[in-house]
Amino acid sequence: xxxxxxxxxxxxxxxxxxxxxxxxxxxxxxxxxxxxxxxxxxxxxxxxxxxxxxxxxxxxxxxxxxxxxxxxxxxxxxxxxxxxxxxxxxxxxxxxxxxxxxxxxxxxxxxxxxxxxxxxxxxxxxxxxxxxxxxxxxxxxxxxxxxxxxxxxxxxxxxxxxxxxxxxxxxxxxxxxxxx
Amino acid sequence: xxxxxxxxxxxxxxxxxxxxxxxxxxxxxxxxxxxxxxxxxxxxxxxxxxxxxxxxxxxxxxxxxxxxxxxxxxxxxxxxxxxxxxxxxxxxxxxxxxxxxxxxxxxxxxxxxxxxxxxxxxxxxxxxxxxxxxxxxxxxxxxxxxxxxxxxxxxxxxxxxxxxxxxxxxxxxxxxxxxxxxxxxxxxxxxxxxxxxxxxxxxxxxxxxxxxxxxxxxxxxxxxxxxxxxxxxxxxxxxxxxxxxxxxxxxxxxxxxxxxxxxxxxxxxxxxxxxxxxxxxxxxxxxxxxxxxxxxxxxxxxxxxxxxxxxxxxxxxxxxxxxxxxxxxxxxxxxxxxxxxxxxxxxxxxxxxxxxxxxxxxxxxxxxxxxxxxxxxxxxxxxxxxxxxxxxxxxxxxxxxxxx
Numbered sequence: 010x011x012x013x014x015x016x017x018x019x020x021x022x023x024x025x026x027x028x029x030x031x032x033x034x035x036x037x038x039x040x041x042x043x044x045x046x047x048x049x050x051x052x053x054x055x056x057x058x059x060x061x062x063x064x065x066x067x068x069x070x071x072x073x074x075x076x077x078x079x080x081x082x083x084x085x086x087x088x089x090x091x092x093x094x095x096x097x098x099x100x101x102x103x104x105x106x107x108x109x110x111x112x113x114x115x116x117x118x119x120x121x122x123x124x125x126x127x128x129x130x131x132x133x134x135x136x137x138x139x140x141x142x143x144x145x146x147x148x149x150x151x152x153x154x155x156x157x158x159x160x161x162x163x164x165x166x167x168x169x170x171x172x173x174x175x176x177x178x179x180x181x182x183x184x185x186x187x188x189x
Numbered sequence: 190x191x192x193x194x195x196x197x198x199x200x201x202x203x204x205x206x207x208x209x210x211x212x213x214x215x216x217x218x219x220x221x222x223x224x225x226x227x228x229x230x231x232x233x234x235x236x237x238x239x240x241x242x243x244x245x246x247x248x249x250x251x252x253x254x255x256x257x258x259x260x261x262x263x264x265x266x267x268x269x270x271x272x273x274x275x276x277x278x279x280x281x282x283x284x285x286x287x288x289x290x291x292x293x294x295x296x297x298x299x300x301x302x303x304x305x306x307x308x309x310x311x312x313x314x315x316x317x318x319x320x321x322x323x324x325x326x327x328x329x330x331x332x333x334x335x336x337x338x339x340x341x342x343x344x345x346x347x348x349x350x351x352x353x354x355x356x357x358x359x360x361x362x363x364x365x366x367x368x369x370x371x372x373x374x375x376x377x378x379x380x381x382x383x384x385x386x387x388x389x390x391x392x393x394x395x396x397x398x399x400x401x402x403x404x405x406x407x408x409x410x411x412x413x414x415x416x417x418x419x420x421x422x423x424x425x426x427x428x429x430x431x432x433x434x435x436x437x438x439x440x441x442x443x444x445x446x447x448x449x450x451x452x453x454x455x456x457x458x459x460x461x462x463x464x465x466x467x468x469x470x471x472x473x474x475x476x477x478x479x480x481x482x483x484x485x486x487x488x489x490x491x492x493x494x495x496x497x498x499x500x501x502x503x504x505x506x507x508x509x510x511x512x513x514x515x516x517x518x519x520x521x522x523x524x525x526x527x528x529x530x531x532x533x534x535x536x537x538x539x540x541x542x543x544x545x546x547x548x549x550x551x552x553x554x555x556x557x558x559x560x561x562x563x564x565x566x567x568x569x570x571x572x573x574x575x576x577x578x579x580x581x582x583x584x585x586x587x588x589x590x591x592x593x
Binding site for chain 1: 203337372373376
């Protein structure tokens with residue numbers, strides 16, 4: 010079983026990203042589960058959401074404590090949240106940032122990767138909404154999921170022009186991670 | 190549990206638990222739905238409201254009311270008039286209904302209500318535990334608990350089937366864990382309306398309010414007859430023990446999914462240690478059981494689906510070979526320091542030939558997360574009971590001493 014923890018701020022679509030990831034993973038033929046760390050959500054407050062992906066049906070209902078993958082939507086969270094908490098030694102922490110991974114001094118053996126998702130989002134979608142872009146980057150960084158499945162999940166949730174723009178941004182982020 | 194996941198997979202969609210329940214309600218073709226939104230039940234009634242707006246539930250009246258007291262009161266009238274009637278609520282909303290719950294069951298009205306289980310105030314807390322529905326224990330409602338979103342969905346149809354059985358005519362609380370199940374996205378098979386129609390015949394009560402044939406429901410019963418009304422309610426509860434099993438079996442025949450009837454068991458047959466629990470925690474325990482079994486620990490889990498009627502006989506038969514039983518409760522009876530499952534299991538075994546040590550852990554109150562490590566620590570405590578007997582009979586789990 011692979012466990013993913015997404016860190017973001019209220020309003021950044023962390024929960025939506027976790028859900029879309031679950032939809033995409035299921036389309037890939039896996040079983041999946043997505044849920045938020047339920048808080049009294051308000052815009053701007055740190056939030057977490059989780060996705061599990063497994064070959065077999067998923068029964069576990071606990072939160073994710075030892076993630077294989079961590080996705081950080083907003084680098085300012087690093088000052089207030091220990092995003093590396095429990096990350097597996099062979100895991101990956103994917104941070105939305107224009108810095109190189111070496112810039113981040115985190116207390117972890119997990120591999121740190123960065124992608125400038127905000128720039129991709131601004132360039133292609135026209136708004137700094139990075140949740141779907143990061144899913145594309147995640148697909149590239151992890152090899153865990155078909156980017157087409159992510160694009161389909163996003164376009165189903167956001168039909169029309171919005172979905173198409175997002176799909177384009179997802180592909181861009183995926184390409185950047187796989188070409189890197 | 191009898192389920193063929195690979196077979197179901199082609200029909201599955203990844204949706205929110207609340208949507209799965211709302212869609213199941215739609216498939217059951219209720220005639221009257223009343224609801225007052227309250228977290229974490231809200232998504233269910235929003236989704237149903239959308240179905241109504243889109244004309245997807247024909248011949249159904251959706252009532253927006255001003256409180257939960259009104260929500261359930263409206264259904265007293267609609268159900269008595271012969272309408273299949275549904276609502277959903279949680280926590281303080283359910284507590285506000287408390288008085289009327291007795292009226293519904295006393296009038297033998299087969300209302301089905303989803304409870305999205307949540308802690309009760311004060312202090313205010315919107316997260317999951319079972320205090321809300323357990324506190325309705327004596328209201329005469331059947332109370333069922335689901336382990337995952339598929340079961341919560343399927344349980345909706347089973348609940349109507351059980352409630353409307355002419356031998357039962359009791360209302361049902363169909364419970365699922367707030368947020369943990371109501372807000373999770375996972376693959377489910379949405380209920381096929383034609384199959385549900387086959388499973389659940391139209392509600393045609395023998396007695397109903399009708400101006401052409403006037404009757405009275407819930408009228409005065411003096412000391413001369415009140416006892417007999419109560420006796421008959423208990424008789425219906427007794428009959429429900431079988432009807433709940435039958436409803437699960439018939440569901441399996443049509444839909445190919447079975448979650449147990451009154452109870453379900455997992456790896457209990459040769460188990461020295463049996464953990465018993467209700468709701469979504471059962472899934473986590475199953476993973477713990479697999480992990481510990483791989484290490485040679487003979488542990489299993491007993492899922493209690495039906496809290497009312499209480500399946501004393503089924504529980505006794507399932508646990509009689511164990512060396513220790515652990516009851517896990519997301520609720521507490523303050524002043525007794527025990528959760529309901531623990532108290533009732535102990536009580537139901539007292540005058541039997543089964544004499545196994547039972548310990549209780551109150552767990553997951555107000556949404557406190559239950560990691561596998563917590564469950565493993567509980568199994569360690571159970572091992573100590575096998576070796577040296579009970580030292581603490583019932584206790585809180587993961588208590589933070591530093592906050593006291």
